[in-house]
Amino acid sequence: xxxxxxxxxxxxxxxxxxxxxxxxxxxxxxxxxxxxxxxxxxxxxxxxxxxxxxxxxxxxxxxxxxxxxxxxxxxxxxxxxxxxxxxxxxxxxxxxxxxxxxxxxxxxxxxxxxxxxxxxxxxxxxxxxxxxxxxxxxxxxxxxxxxxxxxxxxxxxxxxxxxxxxxxxxxxxxxxxxxxxxxxxxxxxxxxxxxxxxxxxxxxxxxxxxxxxxxxxxxxxxxxxxxxxxxxxxxxxxxxxxxxxxxxxxxxxxxxxxxxxxxxxxxxxxxxxxxxxxxxxxxxxxxxxxxxxxxxxxxxxxxxxxxxxxxxxxxxxxxxxxxxxxxxxxxxxxxxxxxxxxxxxxxxxxxxxxxxxxxxxxxxxxxxxxxxxxxxxxxxxxxxxxxxxxxxxxxxxxxxxxxxxxxxxxxxxxxxxxxxxxxxxxxxxxxxxxxxxxxxxxxxxxxxxxxxxxxxxxxxxxxxxxxxxxxxxxxxxxxxxxxxxxxxxxxxxxxxxxxxxxxxxxxxxxxxxxxxxxxxxxxxxxxxxxxxxxxxxxxxxxxxxxxxxxxxxxxxxxxxxxxxxxxxxxxxxxxxxxxxxxxxxxxxxxxxxxxxxxxxxxxxxxxxxxxxxxxxxxxxxxxxxxxxxxxxxxxxxxxxxxxxxxxxxxxxxxxxxxxxxxxxxxxxxxxxxxxxxxxxxxxxxxxxxxxxxxxxxxxxxxxxxxxxxxxxxxxxxxxxxxxxxxxxxxxxxxxxxxxxxxxxxxxxxxxxxxxxxxxxxxxxxxxxxxxxxxxxxxxxxxxxxxxxxxxxxxxxxxxxxxxxxxxxxxxxxxxxxxxxxxxxxxxxxxxxxxxxxxxxxxx
RNA sequence: GCCCGGGUGGCGGAACAGGCAGACGCGUCGGUCUCAAAAACCGAUGAUGGAAACAUCGUGAGGGUUCAAGUCCCUCCCCGGGCACCA
Numbered sequence: 001x002x003x004x005x006x007x008x009x010x011x012x013x014x015x016x017x018x019x020x021x022x023x024x025x026x027x028x029x030x031x032x033x034x035x036x037x038x039x040x041x042x043x044x045x046x047x048x049x050x051x052x053x054x055x056x057x058x059x060x061x062x063x064x065x066x067x068x069x070x071x072x073x074x075x076x077x078x079x080x081x082x083x084x085x086x087x088x089x090x091x092x093x094x095x096x097x098x099x100x101x102x103x104x105x106x107x108x109x110x111x112x113x114x115x116x117x118x119x120x121x122x123x124x125x126x127x128x129x130x131x132x133x134x135x136x137x138x139x140x141x142x143x144x145x146x147x148x149x150x151x152x153x154x155x156x157x158x159x160x161x162x163x164x165x166x167x168x169x170x171x172x173x174x175x176x177x178x179x180x181x182x183x184x185x186x187x188x189x190x191x192x193x194x195x196x197x198x199x200x201x202x203x204x205x206x207x208x209x210x211x212x213x214x215x216x217x218x219x220x221x222x223x224x225x226x227x228x229x230x231x232x233x234x235x236x237x238x239x240x241x242x243x244x245x246x247x248x249x250x251x252x253x254x255x256x257x258x259x260x261x262x263x264x265x266x267x268x269x270x271x272x273x274x275x276x277x278x279x280x281x282x283x284x285x286x287x288x289x290x291x292x293x294x295x296x297x298x299x300x301x302x303x304x305x306x307x308x309x310x311x312x313x314x315x316x317x318x319x320x321x322x323x324x325x326x327x328x329x330x331x332x333x334x335x336x337x338x339x340x341x342x343x344x345x346x347x348x349x350x351x352x353x354x355x356x357x358x359x360x361x362x363x364x365x366x367x368x369x370x371x372x373x374x375x376x377x378x379x380x381x382x383x384x385x386x387x388x389x390x391x392x393x394x395x396x397x398x399x400x401x402x403x404x405x406x407x408x409x410x411x412x413x414x415x416x417x418x419x420x421x422x423x424x425x426x427x428x429x430x431x432x433x434x435x436x437x438x439x440x441x442x443x444x445x446x447x448x449x450x451x452x453x454x455x456x457x458x459x460x461x462x463x464x465x466x467x468x469x470x471x472x473x474x475x476x477x478x479x480x481x482x483x484x485x486x487x488x489x490x491x492x493x494x495x496x497x498x499x500x501x502x503x504x505x506x507x508x509x510x511x512x513x514x515x516x517x518x519x520x521x522x523x524x525x526x527x528x529x530x531x532x533x534x535x536x537x538x539x540x541x542x543x544x545x546x547x548x549x550x551x552x553x554x555x556x557x558x559x560x561x562x563x564x565x566x567x568x569x570x571x572x573x574x575x576x577x578x579x580x581x582x583x584x585x586x587x588x589x590x591x592x593x594x595x596x597x598x599x600x601x602x603x604x605x606x607x608x609x610x611x612x613x614x615x616x617x618x619x620x621x622x623x624x625x626x627x628x629x630x631x632x633x634x635x636x637x638x639x640x641x642x643x644x645x646x647x648x649x650x651x652x653x654x655x656x657x658x659x660x661x662x663x664x665x666x667x668x669x670x671x672x673x674x675x676x677x678x679x680x681x682x683x684x685x686x687x688x689x690x691x692x693x694x695x696x697x698x699x700x701x702x703x704x705x706x707x708x709x710x711x712x713x714x715x716x717x718x719x720x721x722x723x724x725x726x727x728x729x730x731x732x733x734x735x736x737x738x739x740x741x742x743x744x745x746x747x748x749x750x751x752x753x754x755x756x757x758x759x760x761x762x763x764x765x766x767x768x769x770x771x772x773x774x775x776x777x778x779x780x781x782x783x784x785x786x787x788x789x790x791x792x793x794x795x796x797x798x799x800x801x802x803x804x805x806x807x808x809x810x811x812x813x814x815x816x817x818x819x820x821x822x823x824x825x826x827x828x829x830x831x832x833x834x835x836x837x838x839x840x841x842x843x
Numbered sequence: 844g845c846c847c848g849g850g851u852g853g854c855g856g857a858a859c860a861g862g863c864a865g866a867c868g869c870g871u872c873g874g875u876c877u878c879a880a881a882a883a884c885c886g887a888u889g890a891u892g893g894a895a896a897c898a899u900c901g902u903g904a905g906g907g908u909u910c911a912a913g914u915c916c917c918u919c920c921c922c923g924g925g926c927a928c929c930a
Contacts, residue, residue, distance in 0.1 A: 173925095216924085219847050225928050230930085253930060266930090309928075334928040344930050353844095353928050439928060560925080630868075631855060635848095637923085644869050651868080694859080702887070703857065706867035713867090786863040786866090792913055793863055831910050836862050839878090841910045 002664060007674060010753040015113055024075065024118045024274040028546045032072040036547050037063040040555030040563070041078045044104035044126075045085055048111040050595040050602060050628065050640060053612045056624040058592060058634050058701070059554045062116045064698050064745035067118075069263045074547050075118055076529040076788035079105050082133070082454045083518040084162055084179060087485045090453075092121045094113025094486050097453040100165075111613065116748045123532040128453075132528065134476030135538040136521055137458040141469050142577055143194060151467060153190040155270065155337065156446055162804035164450045165191055168443045169224070169519060169562045178562070189470040192448035192457060192514065194228055197570045198226055200440040202583075203568055212588030214635070220560045229417065230254035231425045233345060233434040235265060235318035238326060240281070244319055249273070252340035252439050253720070256428065257420035258398055259322045260386075260406040261347040261368035265329045266311070269294035269335035274314070277329065283315035294333040309334050309357045320345075321433040322424070323407060332357060338649020340439055349391060350398030368406050369398035369414060380404035382411065431629050436807070447517045453489045454481050454515025462502035462509040471503050477511070491515070501671070518808065522563055523570040526550050526585060543817035544580055552632075553586040560591065586798060590699055593637035595628070602640070610640055622747035623649045629701035629746065652750060655712050655739060659754050661719070662736040667727025675714070677722050678731065684714040685735050686778035689771050692742050701746075708742050717740070733759075741771050786837040789821040795840070805832045812838040 019025065028034075038331045039059035042052060054057040079101075085096035093100065105126060112119065125132050143149050161182040170178040177184055196203075203224045207218045233256055234248040249265075267274055269291040278284040290312045311332035320327055334353055335344050348358035348365040358365050363683075366389045370377050376388060400415035409427075414420025428434030448457060456477040458470035470477055480497050483489050491497050491513035502509035524538075530547040531539035538652040555563075566584070594601050597608040608623035613669045627648035632638040688711040695704035715735050719727070737759060744751035744765045755765035780801055785808065787795040795817040801807050809830050812818060818840065825842040832838055 025879095214848095216847050220925050225845065226926080226929070228929070244870095251930080255930080282903080284860095307928085330930095334930095336929070337930045346930085351930065353930075356928095439929080441926090557924080633856085636856095639855075641855070647868055647870095650883095657883095698859075700859085702855090703859095703867080706857075709867055783883075784863090788863085788911070791909095796863080829910060833861090833862050837911085839910050 002657055002660040005653045007622055007749065010748040011114070011116065011621055013500070014749045014752045018035055018118075018497045018764075018766075019121075021677060021764070023156040023766060024120050025122055026072060026074055027121055028543060029072045030546075032070065034074065034547060035552070036526075036550045036556070037552045038074075038076070038529075040548045040553070040559065041522070041525060042108060043080050043083060043085070044101055044108055046078050046104055046107070048108050048115075048612055050612060052108075052111075053115065053624060053632070054595055054628045054638075055554060055556070055592055056112065056115065056117050057628055058590065058699075059552075060115075060625070060748075061696065061745040062552055062554075062700060063118050064748065064766060065770070067766065068586050068744065068768065069203040070412060070769065074123075075124040076125075076531070076532070077112065077121075078525060078529070079108070079127065080518065080522050080525070081105060081128040082515075083124040084164070084451055084453065087451060087453045091486050095166045095488075096130070096481070097485060098481060099225070099651045101453075102126075112615070113617055115625065118748070123529050125525065125528060125532050127455075127518070127525065130476055130478060131265055131535060133455040133479070133521070135528065136253055136333060136455045136516065136524075137470070137477060138472065138538060139520075139524065140458055141472060141475070143573060144469050146573065146576065147826075148195045148198065148573060150193045150195055150444065151190060152193065153188060154322060154463065155186045156189050156191055157184045158187040158189070159184050162451075162545050163450065164669075165189060165446055167446045167519070169445070169565065170519075172519075173591070181566060185706075191446050192459075192512075193444040194520075194569075196445045196566075197440060197442055199569050199572050200442045201226070203442075203565065203666045204756060206568070206572075209584060210587075210589075211587075213254055214589065214591055216561045217557070217564065217589060217591060221565055224442065224561045224565065228252075228439045228441075230436040230437060230439065231256040231421075231428065232341075233259065233321060233428060234328075235321065237329075238317040238319065240316070242317060242326070249318060250341050251343045251345045252437060253345055254416065255347065255350060255398070255421065256405075256424045256434065257403060257409070257412075257414045257418070258347040258350045259320065259345065259370050259424060260403070260409070261366055261398070262345045263318050263320045263327055263348060263364045263366065264346045264354075264438050264742065264753040265327050266344040266346050266357075267314070267329060268334045268335040268342040269331055269333055270330075271335075271342045274331055277314045280501055281315050283313060286312040287314055290331050296298070297333075297581055304420050304593050309353065309360060311357060311361065321431070323426065328363075330357075330361075337439065339707060341557075347398070349393075349397065352396045355396035364494075365391050366395075366405055367391050367398075368404060369401040370404050371401040374401070376404075377738050384410040392686070430767055432470065445517075445569075448514035449521055450490060451491075451817065452479075454487055454518060455479070455521060456491065457512040457514050457516055459508045459512040460500060460502060461512065462507065464507055465502055465504045465509075468504050469503055470508070474503070479515075519563060519566050524574075526553075526567070527580070538579070541579060548580065549582055549584060550586045552588045552590065554577060554590045554592060557596070564589070579723050590634060592634045593632070595638055595640055597640045599639070610642075615642075615645060616726075619649045620652075620749070622750045623652055626652070626705060626746045628703045631702065633702055634699050649765040651709060651712070652747060654716065655708075655743065655752065656750065658712060658716055658719070659736045660758055661734045661739060663758055663760075665724070666729040667719075667722075667789045668724050669726040669728050669731050671728055671730050673726060673728045673731075675722070675726065677718050678726075678728055681714050681718045681735060682731055683778055683780060684711055685731075686737055686773040686775075689738060689742065689773035690775065690778055693770070693773070696745070705746065706740075708739065711735070711739055711742075738771050740765060741768060744768075783835045785812075785814060785835065787818055788839040790840070790841060790843075793837075794818060794821050801835060805834075808832060808838055812840065 039055050058189050063073050068075045081101050086101045089100045090097040157171045159177040161180045171184050172178045230253050232250050233252050236244045237247040239245045278287045311330045314329045316329045317326040347352040347353040349367045384407050399702050403409045403412045403420045412420040425436050458477045460468045498511040498513050500511045531543040567585050574580045575583050600607045627645045688707045691702040691707040705718050740751050740754045751765045784798050786793045795815045822842040827842045829841040
């Protein structure tokens, strides 16, 4: 009697055997093509969840399949183990963040083992390990040496719940913290930055070099970087007496061609000039009111487009460089200090916001761009001087048209990037009053955090020498373990940590007590895996050059901007430091969808979590792995349902039984039998191998599994319907072995048990080559073609697969059903698609 | 407002380059085995009409191109996501 499929009897056993055999340890082998398969490393938040199961199952199938295809596969794992949740958990359970973190790492490592993931455990790392974070500090020093580190004061995002500042990328949705979802507030603070903006253009341009990335992710990054082409224009400031001074204020505009329509000038409430301009004047009270109101508002209120725009006149004027006109300077709450220069030339006819502001405060709106269908067109087309000072428009419009009331430029066709823009920029450049310019939305990356559980920033504040980097030979700055976060302590509460001496002058100094953003840790871990145990260098260049870039990276869409942008930035800096030879870290990216229950992302707070361990308990890791891949294509969100898992378990049981039966009771028929059932089975074997291969390469794991089910269906039908004396034992065994090989990347334990114990092979199934297939052998000898009359299928016809068009056409026309439908009509046209259909047009 | 996705049976999904819509699985219904149930196995399963053969309809809506449209084009609706007083 066939032994039943019992996942628990085999899964643990093979996990131990694989470990003992070192099955997944790899080294550089120049003789083989390499493949680096990587899933985003987890945060050790507790037990693994279904999202992890999905993410790592996808990676594991790709890694195992690639190995079977003869590649030298690097497939490592580790933990992104610094970060705030550890502190919160420590406070809650009255323990130390390290204790919580490392306990969770062990728990997750055990779960990964139970899932049977093919990791090279020798390369395991955790970003909170001293051997790891010391190199993060080394990177900080190298960045500093290259001028990419800056400490400056500016308005920053502060999360009141996390009690720390955040990078712009970490403020998501409607101005909330990416981690705790609290509303973020602005604070003026001195902080540490990485100058990612120096790489803005390259980060944008190189998106074109990433054909293996989803368009969606590239669009999101391009959006985030936000490049605008335009010009800087200098306006001369007038003094309190109304006469021009030597001082100029620069604005950025994408539409310098509309300068003749500039009738007022705006400053952001935070602009440093504001107080100076109004100090002691009659305008001060109104202006200060606007400034204070803006400061009080949250980012969300402030950025609401619905809101009435508020402003106040400063009493001062600036000179418009193109026409020498003096225009009033206002303070307006809709002007952002963070973007451009914090000062704006207002062109009410062309910009909707300026238009609304002008209407509110009764400022003139002279049109400067008109189209032919505009009622003003005839009147203004040749009009260089300002004649019309207001419009009856409902909304601003100056997208495209000809320039009017624009002095020497009148009549020039214009629009974004058009002729008028180029001409005005050239004119400004000649006079030294402006220049072509590009502005990015991307801001420098704020990397300092006022939290304990992170990588200490290796910097020293010396009262004499200023900011001094910790010398390389004094690294690492070790994170002390005796900080008690349950009492709200940070490094700033520990004098024994921060009291130090200046490495330059030797005088008393204070160590920096902020730690680095955890995203600095995750921006280079993929490189460290190439040489994870190196204690004398961050990595050996030859090793990084062998393995990198990552050939296939897999992770959640939530990192589309954050981690993926930062890692691209780090890699470009590493290239400039000469420690790698490439500019992009991840050649191909797969962003997997979320696993949901009842329409919501599984989360502890919602209480809709399905624990993977329970599923493993019931159906085994293999069924869970295969099922989560079978449910949906990897990039789509999926709705968890348990019934389907039982179905997968059933399928595996059927496959198990089939293989066992083929071994125990092989057919006794002649080799090379050529009855229809045998031929069909032989053909299916080839077709399905080809199908599974193509599907895995296109990440269609669900249809690959469907194809395996089809092969099993064909195989069991054959066994059931064809007598033993007629069944070819060689073919049956070949089908059974093929099925096991196809299943191996998905259900590694079951495949191994069948391969070694049932089919009797010595070697691991995971070291066997992927089965070959032949497209001729996969092709049917006879095909059924559909016969259409006037676009509707009216009959079917079985013909020889390579029958000529004439033969098939005649056969189709001779069908009684066809004759019936074309009776009394004449055949106008016959379309023949080989192997598919014949389409007859008759009227 | 701008930029991406997406909308197919009761459900998850398939249809890769315009060629038979609904593969594969779940569920449901019927059957075999059983004292019974579970498991396993066999069969049916888009809708409507019909005993059946078969016919008609059918991929968010409406138009179009084509012998042929889930797939291409136009107009629009809905859902999800990103960006957004960005000058």
